[in-house]
Amino acid sequence: MQVTTKQFTDSAESALNDAKIQANLLGLYGGFHQARLDASAATPDWDALQERGRAIKAHTIANLDAYLRMAMENVHKAGGNVYFAKDANEATSYVTSLALSKGVKTVVKSKSMVSEEMSLNERLEEAGIESVETDLGEYIIQLAGEAPFHIIAPAIHKSREEVSELFEDKLNAPHYTSIDDLAQEARRQLREKFIAADMGITGANFIVAETGTLVLVTNEGNGRMCTSMPRIHVAITGMEKVVPSIEDMGIMLRLLIRSATGQRISSYVTAVTGPRRAEDEDGPEEFHLVIVDNGRSRLLADPDLREALYCLRCGACLNACPVYRKVGGHSYGWVYPGPIGAIVSPMLTNLSDAKDLPYASSLCGACKEACPVKINLPRMLLYLRHQLAEGDNYPQHRTSTAKERLAMKVWRMAASNSFAMSTASKLGRLAQPFMPGEGKNKGGSSPLSAWTRHRALPSLASRPFRKRAKDHDL
Numbered sequence: 306m307q308v309t310t311k312q313f314t315d316s317a318e319s320a321l322n323d324a325k326i327q328a329n330l331l332g333l334y335g336g337f338h339q340a341r342l343d344a345s346a347a348t349p350d351w352d353a354l355q356e357r358g359r360a361i362k363a364h365t366i367a368n369l370d371a372y373l374r375m376a377m378e379n380v381h382k383a384g385g386n387v388y389f390a391k392d393a394n395e396a397t398s399y400v401t402s403l404a405l406s407k408g409v410k411t412v413v414k415s416k417s418m419v420s421e422e423m424s425l426n427e428r429l430e431e432a433g434i435e436s437v438e439t440d441l442g443e444y445i446i447q448l449a450g451e452a453p454f455h456i457i458a459p460a461i462h463k464s465r466e467e468v469s470e471l472f473e474d475k476l477n478a479p480h481y482t483s484i485d486d487l488a489q490e491a492r493r494q495l496r497e498k499f500i501a502a503d504m505g506i507t508g509a510n511f512i513v514a515e516t517g518t519l520v521l522v523t524n525e526g527n528g529r530m531c532t533s534m535p536r537i538h539v540a541i542t543g544m545e546k547v548v549p550s551i552e553d554m555g556i557m558l559r560l561l562i563r564s565a566t567g568q569r570i571s572s573y574v575t576a577v578t579g580p581r582r583a584e585d586e587d588g589p590e591e592f593h594l595v596i597v598d599n600g601r602s603r604l605l606a607d608p609d610l611r612e613a614l615y616c617l618r619c620g621a622c623l624n625a626c627p628v629y630r631k632v633g634g635h636s637y638g639w640v641y642p643g644p645i646g647a648i649v650s651p652m653l654t655n656l657s658d659a660k661d662l663p664y665a666s667s668l669c670g671a672c673k674e675a676c677p678v679k680i681n682l683p684r685m686l687l688y689l690r691h692q693l694a695e696g697d698n699y700p701q702h703r704t705s706t707a708k709e710r711l712a713m714k715v716w717r718m719a720a721s722n723s724f725a726m727s728t729a730s731k732l733g734r735l736a737q738p739f740m741p742g743e744g745k746n747k748g749g750s751s752p753l754s755a756w757t758r759h760r761a762l763p764s765l766a767s768r769p770f771r772k773r774a775k776d777h778d779l
Contacts, residue, residue, distance in 0.1 A: 306424045306452060309638035310650060310659035317632040317665070326633050329462050337457065338624040340567020341675065348563060358560045359678040361553045362615035369605065372514040372547045373596065379517030383579025385592035389544075393423040396597050400425060400506070400539055401432050403593065407537060409434055409503040413495075415521065415528040416440040417508030418618060419541050419597055421453060421640045422653070425506070436506075437498045439527035441491055448475045454634035455642070456620035457565050462633055495527070505531035505589070509542035510618075511557060512594070515550045519594065521575040522562060529575045538577070538589035544596050545614040557617065560677035565619040600653035607698065609688045613648050615678045622672035622682060628665050637662060644672035644682045651689060656702040663689035727769070734765050 309316070320326050345351045365372055377387045390396035396419075404412065412434055414420065426447065429436040438447040442459035446452065448471050453459035460468070468487055472478040476494060481487050507528055511520040519540050521528040532538050548554050562571050581588030604610045623629045623643035634642035638659070639650045644666060651659035663686045666672075672682040694710075696703030719725040 306421055306640060308654045308658070310654060310662060312638055313636055313659070313661040313665065316636040316638065320633045320636050321631060325464060325467075326462050327631070329464060330630050330633055333461070333624045333630050336624075337566065337620065338675070341564050341621055341624070344563040344567040344569065348559070354556065354560060355677055355679055358556055359615065361548060361556060362678050365548060365553075366545065366605070366611060366614050369544065369547070372549055373544060375514040375549075376512050376517055376547050376594075377596075379515065380579065380592075380594050381517075383517050383592075384582075385517065385579040385594055387594045387596065390595055390597045390599070393597070393599050396541065396595050396599070397423045397425050397428040399595060400541070401428050401434070403537070403539065404429065404434050404504055405432060407503065407591075409537065411498060411502045412436045412504045412506055413498050413502040413527075413531050413535065414438050414443075415505070415507040415523065415531040416443050416459070417506065417541055418453070418456065418640055419508055419543050419599075420506065422599055423541070423597070425541070437495070437502075439495050439498070439525075439531060440523070441488065441525060444491055444495065445471065448472075452635060453640065455623060456618055458620075462635075499530050499534050502531075502535045504537040504539060505533075505535040506539045506541065507531050509540050509546050509594075510561065511554050512542060512547045512596075513549075513551055513554050514547050517578055518551070518554075519577040520554055520558070521577070522558065522565075522571045522573070523575070524566070524568075524572040526573050529573055532575060532577050532589070533587045536590045537593070538580070538591070539593045539595060540577075541595045541597060544598055544601055545616075561617045561619050564617070564621040564675070564677040604649070604652050607652075609698075610648065610652060610685055612680050613645065613652075613685060615680050616645050616649070617677060619677060621675040621677060622680075625671040625675035627667060627669065627671065632665070637665070644686070645680075648682065648685045648689065656689070656692065656699055657704050660693050660702075660704045663693065730765065730769055734767070737765055 348354065373389075380387050388396075388399050390399060412429060414426070414436060416438075420426070426436045426438070438444045440459070442461070443453070445460040445463060445468055446454070449460075449463070454462040463471075465482075465484055465487070469481050472487065472490055473480055476490065478490050481490065507519075507521055509519050510522045512518070513520065519532075519542075521532070523529070548557055558570075558574065562568050577588075577592070580590055580592040601614065604613050620643070622645050623634075626644050629643040637643070637646045637650060639646070639654055641649045647662040647665050651662055666683070666686050668683045668686065670683055673679065676682065691697070692699045693703065694705045694713075719729045
């Protein structure tokens with residue numbers, strides 16, 4: 306997938322000026338976000354459940370090597386195969402080579418964010434293999450040639466009319482005006498693909514280490530079709546998706562589903578342990594689990610960012626974030642948008658290229674409050690901002706200029722000394738007539754023009770607060 310994190314500011318401005326996107330984003334807060342609030346309020350001891358989920362993730366990530374080995378051993382015992390891929394290229398090469406060696410012509414895919422990281426569809430198409438997304442939202446954006454807009458609802462930015470026009474153009478479908486008709490058309494198209502497919506590819510919401518079980522959560526049933534109908538099933542997952550036990554998985558499911566869609570339980574929870582056994586009615590002849598690093602070890606190695614690997618990919622932080630709800634998913638320039646994307650995407654791609662993402666936050670804390678495992682997203686955003694400015698741990702990604710660092714040092718000196726602050730205030734009042742301020746035109750070419758392009762600087766008070774307070778014996 307093309308990485309366009311450098312273009313965040315331009316993409317965000319474009320989204321802000323797109324009336325259709327703004328209209329389609331309006332439903333997030335009253336939809337998914339409110340549903341999460343209602344579901345959590347109706348769940349007894351929700352806070353305790355969150356704390357337990359966080360403890361499970363913290364323990365697992367702290368002992369990730371041991372649990373990955375356990376998962377691998379148990380997948381092998383169940384008759385499956387495991388491949389560890391250090392990056393996207395290794396993962397796509399494994400899947401593509403496997404498909405070619407087995408004579409696969411058609412692949413059906415259930416929703417998988419990791420496969421988006423890998424640009425797997427494009428690699429399969431280059432090898433002459435048809436790859437079809439079967440999640441309705443993913444199917445729509447695949448037809449449109451776009452990236453997912455949201456972790457849970459990939460096509461949330463598309464209106465009914467846009468989807469109808471897309472189906473007319475790409476599928477030669479009639480012009481539909483109802484959502485039910487559009488869904489039925491997608492079902493007709495996809496049912497043929499399920500029947501023809503030789504390989505099913507899915508992601509994984511969880512991998513249970515003690516049994517080697519793959520767990521999928523869906524509302525459309527496509528995940529179950531992808532795992533049971535084709536003769537080969539390939540599951541692709543990030544290495545952080547492992548959980549120790551079935552009991553732990555049950556806790557994580559309650560947190561994930563309530564936080565993602567507000568449901569007590571999703572329509573389908575599919576558990577797959579290895580390939581089909583002799584007594585099974587259906588299932589694949591072969592099962593392959595591809596566990597992907599692709600930069601996650603960098604997060605694991607940094608104690609200040611390791612917490613990002615606790616993420617369940619529920620999308621709750623996106624729905625709560627005032628920035629995401631205005632600029633939308635494509636502005637972030639890679640697979641993962643929103644507050645979690647502003648942390649994960651820079652570290653999995655290139656921090657200095659994605660330097661604007663950690664600043665795409667008001668630090669209001671809504672993301673942390675919404676997170677089912679209480680990830681401290683604002684703290685990590687501040688940490689990345691510090692690294693971009695100072696480069697303590699990532700000097701190669703420091704983006705601040707010498708002028709900016711000098712200006713901040715001068716500000717720090719002034720702010721930490723009352724005489725210096727008083728002098729600076731006096732100088733500021735003298736310079737004020739020459740700067741954009743209240744009642745003056747915005748813009749200009751001053752050193753502050755990046756700030757004043759869209760707003761005017763507030764006027765400094767004629768007398769500082771301390772002098773006013775002294776007059777009133779405060």
